[in-house]
Amino acid sequence: MSEDALILGQPDTAQAGDDWQGIAAPGTTDQGALYLALDGWEGPLDVLLDLARRQKVDLRQISILALVDQYLGFLDRAKELKLELAADYLVMAAWLAYLKSAMLLPKEEQEDPSPEELALRLQLRLQRLGAMREAAARLMARDRLGRDVFVRPSPEGLRIDRTTQWKCEWFDVVQAYGQVKARTAPAVHMVRDRPVMTLDSALDRVSAMLGVTLDWIALEDFLPPHAEPQLRRSAMASSFVAALELARLGKAEMAQEEIFGPLRLRRIRA
Amino acid sequence: MSETPDDLHRAIEATLFASEEPMTVDALATHLGGAAAGDVREGLRVLAGHYEKRGISLVERAGRWHFQTAPDLAHILRREQEQVRRLSRAGTEVLAIIAYHEPVSRAEIEAIRGVQTAKGTLDVLMEAGWVRAAGRREVPGRPVIYATTPDFLAHFGLASRRDLPGIDELRASGLLDPVDDAYDALTGEADDPDATSDSVTSGELAPNDEQADDAL
C-alpha cells in the first residue's frame, strides 16, 4: 500500500500478514533466525490485532482461544530472545492466561463476568482499533494537498486598501479655535466683593445702639434689618465679637439663660 | 458552460486564482462588492463544472473554495521532495480517530488505541493545522476535546466530514461507538441488569480497559 511509505517506524507487518512466518517478523536474517522489533509495536493491543489479522478471518469471527495461544507464544519467544518486555505486555499475558483458563472451565463453574463476555469485549476492542487503522490508511492514501494535488505556490493575494475620508465641519473648526483662544487667554483673577461687616463698623454700631437704652437687647436686634443672608451672617459674627469686646472693656454686660438660647446685651451705666 | 464566461464568473475565477486562502461564498460575495451569495454559489457551480475535466480543478473544502491541480495528474507533479508532513503510525491513527469520532478526549483516543498517546503526537497534528482543541467535555476533570480543522479537510481533499472514507459504514456497523455501548447492543442491555457492574469488573481485570472506562 502506498501509504506505508508515509508512515515512519511502522513494522513491515502489513505485507507480512500474507505470509505469517512467526512473530512480528519484519524479515529474517541469513540464518533464518527470527528477530523481533518490539519498538514497532504500539503495545499489547497492537500485537493482538496483528495476530488476529493473521487468522485471515473477519475480526468478528476470530478465535479468541487461538489468539490467546498466539500471544502467549509470542511472549515466550520474546523471553527466549531475552528481550525486555514492557510491563503492559506481561499484564496482558496474565490476563489472557486467566481468560483462557476460565474459558476452558465447564460453563457452570465459570465466574462472573463470564469469559465469553470478556472475550467479546476484547473482540470489540480489536474491531475498533482495526477499523481506525484501516480508516487511517484510507485517509493517508487520499489525494493529498502538497503531495498529489497542488495549489498555486505564491498567489498574488487579495488586497483591500482602506482609505479614510476625514470628516469635519466648518463650525467645528471655528468653535475649536474659539475654545483654544478662550482656554489659553491670560486669566485675570478678581476677588469678588463679598458683603461683610467689619469688626470696627460692628463696634461702632453696637456701641451706638447700646447708648440709646438701658434695657436688655437681643444680639439679633443689632443686625442691620433686611440684610441679605451673607451679610447677616457676617454681621452676626462681627457683632458677637464686638459685644465680647465691649464686655471686656466693662462697657456692657451679656446674658444667656440657656445653652443656644438668645444672647442679650445691656449697657453698664458708667 | 459557454465559451464566453460572464463577468461574475470571470471575477470569481480571478479572485480565487489570486487568493492566498480558500474562500467561502460569503467572503467571495463581499470581496466582489456585495454580489448576491446565490449568484456566487451558482457561479461556483458552473465554474466547477467547467474545470471538471481540465488540468486544474475548482473544489470545495469545508465550505471554502479553491483551485488545485487535478488529482490524476499527481504523477507528473509530485516533487522530488515531498512537501507533505510525514506522520508516524501513531500520528495517523490518532488523526483518524479524531476525524471519525470528533470531538474526542485524549482518554477516548487512548481507549481505542490501547496505549498512551505520546505528548508529541497531538502536538504534531495541531502544528500541522489539522487538529485543534475544541473546548472541554463537561464531565469530571473537564478533559480537553479535540476536533479536525478546515485545513484537515482541504489537505485530504474532503468537502466535509461526511466524505471521510467509509464513515457511513463504520457508523452503521457501530464501530464508532464505545465498546460498552457495542457490548450492550450485542447482548441486549434490557435482560442484563448486571451489565454496568460487569463492565466495571472487566475494567479491573484488563488494565487497558480502565482507560476506556475513564473515557466514558
Place this chain on the structure above:
Amino acid sequence: MSETPDDLHRAIEATLFASEEPMTVDALATHLGGAAAGDVREGLRVLAGHYEKRGISLVERAGRWHFQTAPDLAHILRREQEQVRRLSRAGTEVLAIIAYHEPVSRAEIEAIRGVQTAKGTLDVLMEAGWVRAAGRREVPGRPVIYATTPDFLAHFGLASRRDLPGIDELRASGLLDPVDDAYDALTGEADDPDATSDSVTSGELAPNDEQADDAL
C-alpha cells in the same frame, strides 16, 4: 478548443499552475517526460486561446509561460474600501490654529494650544489633504511650517482664509467664552497628556481638600 482537453493540455495546464516560476517550452517538455517541444508549443497556443476570455490568462513573457489574472480584472485584486471618520478634537484644534495663523510651526501650534501635539495629529491633517508642509522657518532649528491647502478651502466652502470669522466675531457669538463642557471634554483627551495629568492631580488633591473642610 473542444470541451474535453487532451492529456497534454491538461498536463501543461496543471504544471504551469503549480509551478513556482514561469516556464519555457523546453522546461515544460522536459518536465512532461520528454514531450515534443512542438507539441508543447501547440498545446500552449490552444490553452492560451481557451483562457483568452476567462478570468485567468495564459501569457508568455520573454519566452516563459505562466498563468495570471486577466489584466482587466486587476481592480478585483486590489479593492479600495473607504471609511468616513470624524476628525478628533485635537485634530480640529490644530487645523483651526493652522487656518488662523498659517504658516505656523509645530512649536507655535503647541504654544497656542497650550498642550503638546501628537505627531499623528498633523499626519492625519496632511492625509486628509487639508494641511501641507509649507517650507521651513528661517530661525534656529529651521522648523517645518504648516499651511492649509486649496482642498481645505474647498472642503469647508471658503473662498479664502479671510472668510474665517475674526476674533471679534467669535467673541460676539460667544465662542470665546470658556465652555466648561468643552473644557471637560478636552481634559479627557488622549492627545493632551498635560490635561490628563492635571485632572489626575486635581483628583488626588480633592479628597484632601474635603478632609480639610471637615476638620474645620
